[in-house]
Amino acid sequence: MRESLxxxxxxxxxKFGDNVLSVAEFRDEVTVRVKKSAWFDxxxxxxxxxDCDFKLMVDETAADYPLRExxxxxxxxxxxxxxxxxxxxxxxxxxxxxxxxPIWKTANWLEREVYDLFGVIFEGxxxxxxxxxxxxxxxxxxxxxxxxEGYDDF
Amino acid sequence: MQDVKDKTIPxxxxxxxxxxxxxxxxxxxxxxxxxxxxxxxxxxxxxxxxCDPVPGYLHRGTEKLAENKYxxxxxxxxxxxxxxxxxNNNLAYVMAVEKLLGLEVPPRAQWIRLxxxxxxxxxxxxxxxxxxxxxxxxxxxxxxxxxxxxxxxDIFEMxxxxxxxxxxxxxxxxxxxxxxxxxxxxQDFVKLFQLSIKDYHKMVTKNPIFVGRTVGVGVIxxxxxxxxxxxxxxxxxxxVNLDLRKAEPYLYYDQLDFDVPLGTKGDSYDRYLVRMEExxxxxxxxxxxxxxxxxxxxxxxxxxxxxxxxxxLSMSRAEEMQRHFYQVIHGFPTPVGEAYASIEGSKGELGFxxxxxxxxRPYRMKIRAPSFVNLQALPMMTEGRMLADVITCIGTIDIxxxxxxx
Numbered sequence: 001m002r003e004s005l006x007x008x009x010x011x012x013x014x015k016f017g018d019n020v021l022s023v024a025e026f027r028d029e030v031t032v033r034v035k036k037s038a039w040f041d042x043x044x045x046x047x048x049x050x051d052c053d054f055k056l057m058v059d060e061t062a063a064d065y066p067l068r069e070x071x072x073x074x075x076x077x078x079x080x081x082x083x084x085x086x087x088x089x090x091x092x093x094x095x096x097x098x099x100x101x102p103i104w105k106t107a108n109w110l111e112r113e114v115y116d117l118f119g120v121i122f123e124g125x126x127x128x129x130x131x132x133x134x135x136x137x138x139x140x141x142x143x144x145x146x147x148x149e150g151y152d153d154f
Numbered sequence: 155m156q157d158v159k160d161k162t163i164p165x166x167x168x169x170x171x172x173x174x175x176x177x178x179x180x181x182x183x184x185x186x187x188x189x190x191x192x193x194x195x196x197x198x199x200x201x202x203x204x205c206d207p208v209p210g211y212l213h214r215g216t217e218k219l220a221e222n223k224y225x226x227x228x229x230x231x232x233x234x235x236x237x238x239x240x241x242n243n244n245l246a247y248v249m250a251v252e253k254l255l256g257l258e259v260p261p262r263a264q265w266i267r268l269x270x271x272x273x274x275x276x277x278x279x280x281x282x283x284x285x286x287x288x289x290x291x292x293x294x295x296x297x298x299x300x301x302x303x304x305x306x307x308d309i310f311e312m313x314x315x316x317x318x319x320x321x322x323x324x325x326x327x328x329x330x331x332x333x334x335x336x337x338x339x340x341q342d343f344v345k346l347f348q349l350s351i352k353d354y355h356k357m358v359t360k361n362p363i364f365v366g367r368t369v370g371v372g373v374i375x376x377x378x379x380x381x382x383x384x385x386x387x388x389x390x391x392x393x394v395n396l397d398l399r400k401a402e403p404y405l406y407y408d409q410l411d412f413d414v415p416l417g418t419k420g421d422s423y424d425r426y427l428v429r430m431e432e433x434x435x436x437x438x439x440x441x442x443x444x445x446x447x448x449x450x451x452x453x454x455x456x457x458x459x460x461x462x463x464x465x466x467l468s469m470s471r472a473e474e475m476q477r478h479f480y481q482v483i484h485g486f487p488t489p490v491g492e493a494y495a496s497i498e499g500s501k502g503e504l505g506f507x508x509x510x511x512x513x514x515r516p517y518r519m520k521i522r523a524p525s526f527v528n529l530q531a532l533p534m535m536t537e538g539r540m541l542a543d544v545i546t547c548i549g550t551i552d553i554x555x556x557x558x559x560x
Contacts, residue, residue, distance in 0.1 A: 026491040027253050055380050056396075058496075063509055063518040077494060077507070077522070081380065081394065084401045088494070106383025109530045117217075132210040132559060141218055142518075148222050 004085045005030050008052045016042055031088040036070070039091045040098045046078060046087070047103050054078035054087060057104040060111060062118045064144045070094045072120055099125035117142035174198060178541070182211045186289045186545045189555030193532070193544065200540050205533045209526070212559035220519040224485035225251050225325060228519070233319040235521065236557040239278040241270050241310070242499045244323035249404065250495035250506035251325045254488055255460060261406075262451035263327040268405045269340065269443045270313070270322070271497070272436040276347065277306040278500035279433050286426070286549035287358055290367045295357050302350050305343045312336065326455030337444055344437045351434055359430070368422040372535035372547040375420060382534070383527045386502025387432060388551055391417035391425035398498040410442045422550040429552070460486050485514030494522075501525050501552055521560055525553040 001009070012032060013020050019038035024031045034042045046054045058077040065071055070092040078087045091097070099122035100107040111122045112131040119140035122128060130137060139146055176197045182190040190211035196204035216235065220228045232243040245267055252259060284299030307317040313332050314322040322329050358364050374384070379392040389396060397414040399407040415431035417424030454461055462481055463474040490512040496505030502524030511517040528551050535547040 027256065027493050029492070029494060031492070057383055058503065059505065059507065059520065059522045061507065061520040075507075075520075077505075081396050081401075086494075088492075104383065105378070105381045106527055106530060109526065110383075113526075130210075132213040134210075141215060146218075148218060 001025055001030060002085055004051070004083050005087065008046070008085070008087060011049065011051060012042065012045070015045060029086070029088060031090060033090045036091050036093050036097065039074075040100070040103075043076065043078075043089060043100055044103055046089070052087075053080040053083050056081055057100070057106050057110075058086075060100065060107055060114065062114045062120055062142075064118060064142065065092075066144045068092065072118060074114070074120065076100070093120065095119065096121050096123060098123050101125055116140070119143065175203065180544070182208075187548055188285060188553060191529075191548070191553070191555055191558070193548070195536075195541065195544060197541060200542075202536050202539055202541060202544060205536045205544065207529055207532050209529065209555070209558045212555045214560065216560045217519055217521060220516055222515065224514050225488070225516065226485065228516075229323065229325075230319065230321050233321055234556055235523065235560060236278075236499065236501065236504070236525065236554045237318060238281050238554050239274045239500045240318060240320050241274040241322060242278075242497060242504060244321060245271055246495060246497045246499065246504045247506050248323045248325050249497065250493055250508050251488075252455075253495045254491065254493040254508055254510055255325075255457075256489075257326050257455050257457055257460060259327055259455050260452045262331075262448045263453040263455075264405050265443055265447045266328060266332055266453065267323065268407070269440055269447070270310070271405070272439045272443070273306050273309060273340070273343075275500045276433050276436050277303045279429050279436075280306075282429060282500075282549075282552045283354065283358075286552075287364065289545050289549045291363055292358065292361070295354060298350070298353065298357070302347055305346070309336070309339055309343065312339065324454065326457060326461050328453045331453045337447070340440060340444060344440050348434070348437055351430065351437075354430065359427075365423065367542075367546055368426060368550070370419075370421050370423075371539065371543050372422045372425075372550050373420050374531055374535060378534060379420065379531070382531050384502065384531055385524050385527070386499065387425055387428045388502060388528045388531065390414065391428045392420035393417055398496060398503060404495075404497060406443075406446070407439075409446065410439055412439050412442075422546050425550050487512060487514055496522065499524055501554065501557070502528055523557045523560060525551075525555075525557040526560075529553050529558055 009023050016038055019035045021033045046052045056079045058079050060076045063073045071094055073090050073092050074097055076089045099111055111125055114120050115128055116130045116132050117140055178195045178197055181187040181192040192208040194206045195202055216231050229244055232247045233240040235243045280299040280303045284296035287295045310320050311317050314320050314329055374392050376392045376394050379389050379394055393416050395416055400414055412435045415428045417428050463477055467474040468478040488510045492509045494505055494507040496503050504524055505522035507520040508516045509518040532547055536544045
């Protein structure tokens, strides 16, 4: 793990303690999994702290694990332009999570996309409506229980 | 579901009675939206008060499709994302899979990838240049830009037989080595193109109409640009120095010498200058890479678990033929884990994020499409300005709808 990232992980563990559930490293990429209750605060901290300096949110997305109780993983990719390190932060939720729009404006469309394709509702999002699918579309296509060919015959 | 606004008309509530506003619907069939983008604009006279881009008309569900295909079968899907730089899409995707597998790619394949990636960047920027200037009123540069792009497409055609949907990258290398005469053809193109860039500057850069339409239009401050998640020339036009080729060198960019052009004011004109300079830098990169390209060597990784056996062996020996069939029918397994690989594409950071559950299909694949994220800047660029500037701003963000909608 890079030194700068070690500092980040250390700081996170000091500040958030038990809320940081796990830190994993695979192929030189560091993934931090946090509790859903600390989701917003952790990311706010990662944005504000000068040693973390994650000013750029590269991506926000989700993954569906239908067998779990909290079936969705929300995954955020962060990058620092100055320090040039990257971090992946994850949490799991069932259908509701706080929006990250107050921290990064880019979350606007990325969260709309997650809502559109997974049906996760982002609380505090200013303009949550479908973005890629039609407005009257039924179902959420990227859920694992949604068939590839869809429900309707066109 | 009460948090979700129920808006059947994109754009929301209707206006109060007596309000002097007009709602204008641009697209999805409109030549200046570069594809099938719909933009809903609320106007007060000529002034834009609200701008709402509505993407999605080209949504093909690439991510869902990818979950049901083998890793090798996804490469042709990536061609159809940013169809102006298919090779870069191939490259980003195979880099993500190679990272997931921990696969070493031979140097000759990496150098060829680098050369073609830079040529593809030029081709993509040429289309941007031609259409952007044409939107603003100059028809001639478009024809010149297409003339030069044609040569690049010829180079791709001689490598793999296709001009647009190239699918030239393979997991672990390339489809085949480049044919004889490749180096000379690229060298000729670079020499010619360096002269063409001068022509472009003569035609457009100081043209009073072009300058009048772009200077001070679509200004994005550096802080806003970072918060909006912009990448690529759209970000660098605002003066933020982030180029993944420098920040996290992939392929062999750390061995090459090139500059990253930056804008100062963050307006459309700056972004124009940044992209023009990027094309010039790309020719420098190609020249250096051609000099460093190893004369001989394999272009496919040596890993029998992932790579298909060489054709002459699979046609002559039983074990290799079985292995060939087995891999084509069942794919290859991957380690459980996740990987994110990104490249500096022609539009910005193009990334592929793959979650693997150990099977031969990705459990989830997310495409971090630069056009999609960059398009978010459109309302901030246009609100409070004239309607005609919307056209300039769509052009200056350089979107490709295949990538926005995926």
